[in-house]
Amino acid sequence: MVMRKVLAAGALMLLTSAAPPSHSFSVHGADLLLDGKPFQIISGELHYPRIPRAYWRDRLLKAKAMGLNTVTTYVFWNLHEPRPGVYDFAGQNDVAAFLREAQGVGLHVILRPGPYVCAEWELGGYPAWLLKDRTLHLRSADPRYTAAVERWLLRLGKEMKPLLVQNGGPVIAVQLENEYGAFGSDPAYLKGLRASYKRAGLAEGVLFTSNQAGDLARGSLPDLPSVVNFGSGGARNAAARLEAFRPDGPRMVGEYWAGWFDKWGEDHHETSGEKEAEELSFLLKRGYSVSLYMAHGGTSFGWMNGADSHKGTDYHPDTTSYDYDAPLDEAGNPRAKYGLIARAVADATGRPLAPTPAATPARRFPVSPIRRSASLWDNLPRPVRAARPLTFEELGQNFGYVLYRTTLPAGQGGTLMLKGMHSYAQVYLDRRLVGTLDRRLGQETAELPRLPRGATLDVLVENTGRVNYSKAIRTEQAGLTGAVTLAGAPVADWRMFSLPMDDPSRLRFKAQGCTGPCFFQAELTVDRPADTWLDTRGLHKGQLWLGARNLGRFWSIGPAFTLYAPAPWLRAGRNTITFFDLSGEAGERLDTMARPIFGKVTNVREAQ
Ligand code: GLA
Numbered sequence: 001m002v003m004r005k006v007l008a009a010g011a012l013m014l015l016t017s018a019a020p021p022s023h024s025f026s027v028h029g030a031d032l033l034l035d036g037k038p039f040q041i042i043s044g045e046l047h048y049p050r051i052p053r054a055y056w057r058d059r060l061l062k063a064k065a066m067g068l069n070t071v072t073t074y075v076f077w078n079l080h081e082p083r084p085g086v087y088d089f090a091g092q093n094d095v096a097a098f099l100r101e102a103q104g105v106g107l108h109v110i111l112r113p114g115p116y117v118c119a120e121w122e123l124g125g126y127p128a129w130l131l132k133d134r135t136l137h138l139r140s141a142d143p144r145y146t147a148a149v150e151r152w153l154l155r156l157g158k159e160m161k162p163l164l165v166q167n168g169g170p171v172i173a174v175q176l177e178n179e180y181g182a183f184g185s186d187p188a189y190l191k192g193l194r195a196s197y198k199r200a201g202l203a204e205g206v207l208f209t210s211n212q213a214g215d216l217a218r219g220s221l222p223d224l225p226s227v228v229n230f231g232s233g234g235a236r237n238a239a240a241r242l243e244a245f246r247p248d249g250p251r252m253v254g255e256y257w258a259g260w261f262d263k264w265g266e267d268h269h270e271t272s273g274e275k276e277a278e279e280l281s282f283l284l285k286r287g288y289s290v291s292l293y294m295a296h297g298g299t300s301f302g303w304m305n306g307a308d309s310h311k312g313t314d315y316h317p318d319t320t321s322y323d324y325d326a327p328l329d330e331a332g333n334p335r336a337k338y339g340l341i342a343r344a345v346a347d348a349t350g351r352p353l354a355p356t357p358a359a360t361p362a363r364r365f366p367v368s369p370i371r372r373s374a375s376l377w378d379n380l381p382r383p384v385r386a387a388r389p390l391t392f393e394e395l396g397q398n399f400g401y402v403l404y405r406t407t408l409p410a411g412q413g414g415t416l417m418l419k420g421m422h423s424y425a426q427v428y429l430d431r432r433l434v435g436t437l438d439r440r441l442g443q444e445t446a447e448l449p450r451l452p453r454g455a456t457l458d459v460l461v462e463n464t465g466r467v468n469y470s471k472a473i474r475t476e477q478a479g480l481t482g483a484v485t486l487a488g489a490p491v492a493d494w495r496m497f498s499l500p501m502d503d504p505s506r507l508r509f510k511a512q513g514c515t516g517p518c519f520f521q522a523e524l525t526v527d528r529p530a531d532t533w534l535d536t537r538g539l540h541k542g543q544l545w546l547g548a549r550n551l552g553r554f555w556s557i558g559p560a561f562t563l564y565a566p567a568p569w570l571r572a573g574r575n576t577i578t579f580f581d582l583s584g585e586a587g588e589r590l591d592t593m594a595r596p597i598f599g600k601v602t603n604v605r606e607a608q
Contacts, residue, residue, distance in 0.1 A: 019168065020167070020168025020169070021168055022165075022166050022167060022168050023035050023165045023166070023168070024036065024165065024166060025039075025165045025172040025173060025205055025206055026205075026206060027206055027208075027225050027249075027250055029248050029249070029250075030248060030249060030250055030251060030287075031250070032206075032250055032252075032289060034108075034172065040284070040287070040288075040289050040349070041069065041070050041108070041110070041172075041173075041252065041289035041290070041291065042067060042068050042069050042070065042284070042289070042290060042345055042349070043068055043069070043070035043071060043072045043108075043110055043289075043290065043291035043292070043295075044063050044066070044068045044070075044071060044072065044291060044292040044293075044294070044295025044296070044327075045071070045072045045073065045255070045291060045292065045293045045294045045295055046059055046060065046063060046071050046072075046073060046294070046295055046296050046298070047073055047074060047076070047119070047294075047297075047298060047322075048073060048092070048093075048094075048095055048098040049076055049079055049092055049093070049301070049304065050297065050298030050299055050300060050301070050322055051296070051298045051299075051332070052092075052566045052568050052569060053091060053092050053094070053097075053568075054566075054568035055332060055566065055568065056097075056098055056101045057101050057104070057105065058332060059296050059298075059328060059332050060101060060102050060105045060107060061105050061357070062296070062328055062332060062334065062357045063107070063295045063296065063328065064105055064106065064107055064354075065342070065354040065355070065356070065357055066295065066327060066328075066334075066338055066341055066342045066345065066354075067341070067342050067345030067346055067349070067351065067353075067354070068107065068292075068295065068345075069107065069108060070107055070108040070109065070110060070172065070291070071102050071107050071108075071109055071110070071295070072109070072110040072111075072112065072291045072293075073095075073098070073099075073109070073110075073111065073112065074112045074113070074114060074117040074119055074121075074125065074178075075095055075111065075112070075113045075114060075115075075117075075125075075156060076114075076117065076119075076121060076125045076304075077114060077115045077117075077125050077126060077127055077152055078121075078122060078123065078125055078126060078127040078128065078398070079092075079093050079304075080093055080095075080152075080155075080156070081127050081152055081155075082127070082398065083129065083396075084127075084129060084148070085151075087155055089159060095159065095160075096159045096160070096162075096163060099111075099160075099163045099169065099170055099171065100163070100170075102170050103163075103169065103170035107170065108165075108170050108171075108172045109163070109169075109170040109171045109172065110171070110172065110173050110174075110175065110291060111160065111171045111173070111174045111175070111202075112174075112175040112178060113153065113156060113160075113174065113175075113197070113202060114177065114178055115149055115152060115153070116138075116139050116177060116178050116180075116183075116473075117178055117468075118178055118179065118306075118468050118469055119306070119468065120261045120300065120305065120306045120308070120318040120322065120468060121300065121304060121305075121306045121468055122303065122304050122305065122306050122399070122465055122466050122468070123306065123466040123467070123468060123473060123476055124178075124306060124467075124468035124469065124473055125468075126138060126473070127398070128392065128393055128398040128399070128466065128476075128478070129393060129396075129398065130145070130148060131391075131393045131476060131477050132391075132393040132394060134475075134477065137474060138473050138474050139180075139183060139184065139189070139473065139474075140184070140186070140189060141186065141188055141189050141192055146192055146193075146196070149193070149196055150196045150199070150200075153196050153197060153199075153200040153202065154199065154200050156200060156202070157199075157200030157201040157202055160200075160201070160202060161201045164201075164202075164204060164205055165205055166204060166205055171205070172205070172206065173205065173206040173207070173208060174197070174202050174203065174205065174206070174207050174208075175207075175208055175209070175210055175254065176190065176193060176194055176197060176203075176207050176208065176209050176221075176224065177190060177193055177209060177219075178210065179210060179211050179212060179215065179219060179229060180209065180211070180215075180218070180219040181211040181212070181214075181215025181216065181217070181218035181219020181220070182211065182212055182215050182219070182469075183470070183471070184218070185218040185219075187221065190209070190219075190221055191221065194207070194221065194224075206225065207224055207225075208224055208225040208226065208227055208252075208254075209221060209224055209225075209226050209227070210226075210227045210228070210229055210254030210255065211226065211227075211228065211229065211254075212228070212229050212230060213228050213229075213230060213234070213237065213238040213241040213242065214241075216228065216241065216242065216245045216246075217245065220245075225246075225249055225250050225252070226242070226245065226246055226249060227242070227250070227252040227253060227254040228241065228242040228252075228253055228254065229253065229254045229255035229256075229257075229293075230253070230255075230256065230257070231256070231257030231260070231271075232257065232258070232271050232272060232275050232276055232279065233275065233279075235256075235279040235282055235283055236282070238253070239251070239283065239286065239288065250289065251286065251287055251288045251289065252288060252289040252290070253283060253288055253289070253290045253291065254291055255291060255292075255293035256276075256279070256280065256283070256290050256291065256292050256293060257271075257293050258271070258273075258276045258280075258292045258293065258294070258295075258325075258326060258327060258337065258341070259271050259294060259297065259323075259324040259325035259326045260324065260325065261297075261318055261319075261322060261324055262318065262319045262321060262323070262559050262560060262598075263307075263308060263316040263317060263318050263319065264316075264317050264318075264319055264440070264464075264555050264557055264558075264559075265440060265555075265557040265558070266316065266559065267559060267599070267600045267601060267602035268558075268559040268560070268598035268599055268600065268601050268602070269324075269325055269601075269602060269603070270325045270601050270602075270603050271325050271603055272603060273327075273335075273336055273337025273340045273341070274340060276337060276340070276341065277337070277340035277341050277343065277344040278344070280292075280341060280344045280345070280348075281344040281347060281348055284344070284345065284348035284349065285348050292326075292327070292341070294322070294324045294326040295326060295327055295328060296326050296327070296328035296329075296332060297322040297323050297324030297326045297330065298322055298330060298332075299320060299321060299322055299330055299551075299552065299564050300318065300319075300320055300321075300322045300552065301320070301549070301550060301551060301552055302399075302550035302551075302552060303398075303399035303400065303463070303465070303543075303550070303552075303553075305317060305318040305319065305320055305322075305465040305552070305553070306318055306465050306466065306467065306468030306469075307423070307464070307465045307466065307467045307468065308467070308468070308469055309467045309469055309470045309472040310469075310470060311470070312470045312471045312472040313472070315423065315439045315440050315467065315472075316440065317423065317440065317464040317465040318465060319553075319559065319560040320551070320552030320553050320554075320560065320563060321560040321562075321563075321564070321596065321598075323596070323598075325337075327341050330564055330596060331360065331362060331531050331564060331566070331596075332360065333359040333360060334356050334357060334359065338356060339356050342354070342356065360530075360531060360567075361530070361531075361594070362530060362531040362532055362533060362593075362594045362595060363530040363531070363532055363592075363594055364532065364591075364592045364593060364594050365524050365525060365526050365527075365532055365570075365592050366524070366525050366592075367522050367523070367524050367525075367577070367590050367591055367592060368522050368523040368524075368525070369522070370520045370521070370522045370588050370589075370590065371511055371521070371522070372509040372510065372511055372512075372520070372521040373509065373510065373512060373513060373514035373518050373519065373520050373521070373584070374507045374508055374509045374510065374514070374518065374519040374520075375514050375516065375517070375518050376403070376460070376499075376516070376517040376518060376519070376580075377431060377516070377517075378508065379507050379508060379519070380403065380497045380499075381497055381498060381499075382497075383405065383495035383496055383497050384495070384496045384498070385493075385494070385495050385496075386494055386496065387492050387493060387494070388483075388484075388492065388494065389404050389479065389480035389484055389494050389496065390479070390494075390496055391477040391478060391479045391480070391481050392463060392477065392478035392479045393477055393478070395479075395496055395498050396498075397498045397500050398500070399463055399500060400462075400463065400498075400499050400500040400501045400502070400543075401460060401461060401462045401463070401499040401501065402460075402461050402478075402479050402496055402497065402498055402499060403458060403459070403460050403461075403496070403497040403499060404458070404459040404460075404461065404479070404480055404494055404495075404496055405456060405457065405458050405459075405494065405495045405496075405497065406456075406457050406491055406492075406493055406494050406495070407454055407455070407456055407457070407493070408429075408448075408451060408454050408455050408456075408457050408486065408491070409454055410451065410452070410453045410454045411450065411451060411452075411453075412448070412450075412451060412486055412487065412489075413448045413449050413450035413451055413486075413487070414447070414448060414486060414487030414488075415445050415446075415447060415448075415486070415487060415488075416435070416445060416446045416447070416448050416457075416484070416485075416486050416491075417444060417445050417483075417484065417485045417486075418437060418444050418445070418446075418459065418480055418482070418484055419444060419481075419482030419483045419484070419485075420444075420475075420477075420480070420481035420482030421437055421439060421443075421444050421461065421480060421481070421482075422439060422461070422463065422466075422476065422477065422478045422479060422481055423438075423439040423440075423461075423462065423463060423464040423465070423478065424436075424437070424438055424439065424461070424462040424464050424541075425437040425459050425460065425461045425462070426459075426460045426517065426582055427446045427448075427457070427458070427459050428456075428457070428458040428459075428460070429448065429449075429451070429455045429456070429457060429458075430455050430456055431456075431458065431516065433516070434446060434447075434448060434449070435447065435448075439464070448486065457491075459480065460517060460582070461478075461479050461480060462582070463478035463479070464553070466478065501543060501550075501580065502550075503548070504519065504545050504548070504578040505548065507519050507578075509521055513586050514584045515584055515585050515586070516583070516584055517580070517581070517582050517583075517584065518580070518581060518584030519578060519579070519580050520578070520579055520580075520581065520584065520588055521576060521577065521578050522576075522577050522590055523574045523575065523576060523577070524546075524565075524570070524574070524575040524576075524577055524592065525573070525574055525575075526570050526571065526572055526573065526574075526575055527572065528572060529567040529568070529570040529571065529572060530567050530570075531564070531565070531566055531567045532565045532567075532570070532592045532593070532594070533562040533563065533564060533565065533592060533593040533594070533595060533596050533597075534546075534551070534562060534563045534565055534577070534590065534591075534592055534593075535561065535562055535590070535591040535592060535593045535597065536554035536556075536561060536562065536563060536590070537556070537561050537589075537597070538587070538588060538589025538590060538591070539554050539556070539579065539581050539588055539589075539590065540555075540556050540581050540582060540583040540584075540585075541553075541554065541555045541556060541581065541582045541583065542554060542579055542580040542581040542582055543579065543580045544563055544577065544578070544579040544580075545577070545578045545579065546565050546569055546570070546575060546576075546577055547569070547575060547576055549569050551563045551564070551565060554579070558598070558599035558600075559598050559599035559600065560596070560597075560598060560599075561596075561597040561598070561599065562593055562595075562596045562597045564596070565592075577590065
């Protein structure tokens with residue numbers, strides 16, 4: 001009896017000590033109040049999937065040492081619900097653990113659950129399977145869309161509720177949608193989404209919208225705080241526009257772009273740290289709360305890069321590197337602007353300047369010559385047959401490549417038209433390369449020679465990243481998405497080979513060279529794991545894995561010529577590197593570097 005009493009008392013103590021103290025965060029007119037006292041948010045954006053989990057704490061500590069008191073992150077729906085109703089919050093996807101890590105180092109959190117997030121991320125964070133039904137309208141009041149969003153948010157709510165500030169967690173504010181005013185102007189859509197947030201428990205505290213200055217009216221709701229997003233050079237104008245739009249509302253910048261992203265085939269971006277520090281200083285002294293986009297960009301590992309499109313017809317896929325020229329570089333090391341920004345924050349707040357964290361040196365490791373290879377042609381799965389080409393989404397495939405095959409009737413030649421080819425294709429006749437089509441360049445046709453007899457036509461299509469901006473997101477099905485004709489006549493009877501490339505260990509390698517679309521393997525020998533950069537200048541275009549980790553894409557057009565291989569993903573001894581090159585040849589070369597290589601630099605930031 002006594003024993004039971006002692007146990008009960010113990011359990012009670014556990015319960016009471018386990019319940020974290022509740023805090024409050026609120027908006028009163030222009031003031032942000034934390035536990036009733038005025039609070040200036042000095043935040044920076046970090047995305048949990050763009051940072052190896054073993055480095056989350058390191059990056060958060062360095063962000064804090066720059067003077068930040070808060071971090072901002074999106075939640076990336078497509079990572080968490082890879083198939084309808086199948087959820088993944090493990091490992092890299094454990095967003096709750098990331099938020100707890102932030103709280104552990106003494107940072108508050110601004111949560112941006114989207115579900116549209118933009119962010120140079122595949123389809124702006126939407127799961128690709130939403131596009132299987134071509135009549136579904138993303139980012140609208142379409143009930144098929146809102147039902148999928150509601151189900152997702154209810155699930156996310158379960159993860160997030162304990163992390164809200166009123167429940168003792170780090171999340172002080174939640175952003176509704178993301179720059180909706182740049183996309184549409186339907187208040188019913190925003191209100192409907194807000195109702196879903198409410199049912200998911202995500203709208204119990206401070207909920208706000210964020211928009212670019214010209215879109216504030218279209219993208220805000222009258223009873224929610226509204227904040228503004230802009231980049232270097234825009235501070236004075238954007239502040240004036242926010243203050244005119246909401247004279248009595250909080251002064252806050254949801255994203256101050258302290259850098260910019262890179263796109264394949266275009267210049268590498270660097271922006272002025274001096275200008276950014278000066279504008280940050282102006283904003284902080286004017287009483288603004290600010291979130292830097294990005295404090296640390298990191299890497300869009302795997303297939304997760306998005307693509308830019310302004311007019312909805314142009315296409316600019318983003319690089320795997322999301323370095324962003326942010327204060328902390330892709331490997332988490334402070335660059336010059338880190339110190340400038342830290343000083344601006346210390347000066348504006350009167351708080352002491354923390355020492356700049358030391359850089360973690362990257363190292364070079366020996367890579368073996370490439371000895372094993374596997375031809376794509378020898379590693380095809382069972383095909384799916386259909387009269388017309390099926391999209392990736394119809395095949396139940398989110399990312400990677402699809403090989404489309406058909407047999408052409410004898411004698412035919414002329415223009416092969418692949419309408420709506422998304423987004424890079426190599427065309428083969430009897431395995432001989434006869435054309436390359438690149439959506440960036442608006443290419444949809446290949447010329448086929450007259451054939452003395454029928455031939456096998458193979459079209460190998462890569463999804464180089466779905467668009468994440470503009471109305472184009474609604475028609476971002478991947479693969480052959482439109483009609484295929486040869487000399488004007490429809491081409492029918494297709495076999496589709498799904499190549500999601502999600503498990504390189506299942507390939508059958510041979511100890512020989514390979515030409516054409518091939519997988520290759522080499523070994524990286526590591527004495528003591530350290531960060532390194534894989535130099536891809538000896539390769540053409542494809543995908544690279546370190547062990548089972550998909551590090552991302554390489555493409556000889558740059559501007560990124562290296563892939564980040566973080567120390568926690570290396571082990572002492574031999575590490576297998578597998579890569580797929582669309583244009584394999586005998587001279588493939590792979591090396592490591594102690595620093596990244598970027599191509600031509602421009603410091604002219606584009607207006608988005
Ligand atoms: C906008 C979006 C962000 C990001 C930036 C550009 O502000 O809200 O997600 O795409 O542009 O990097």
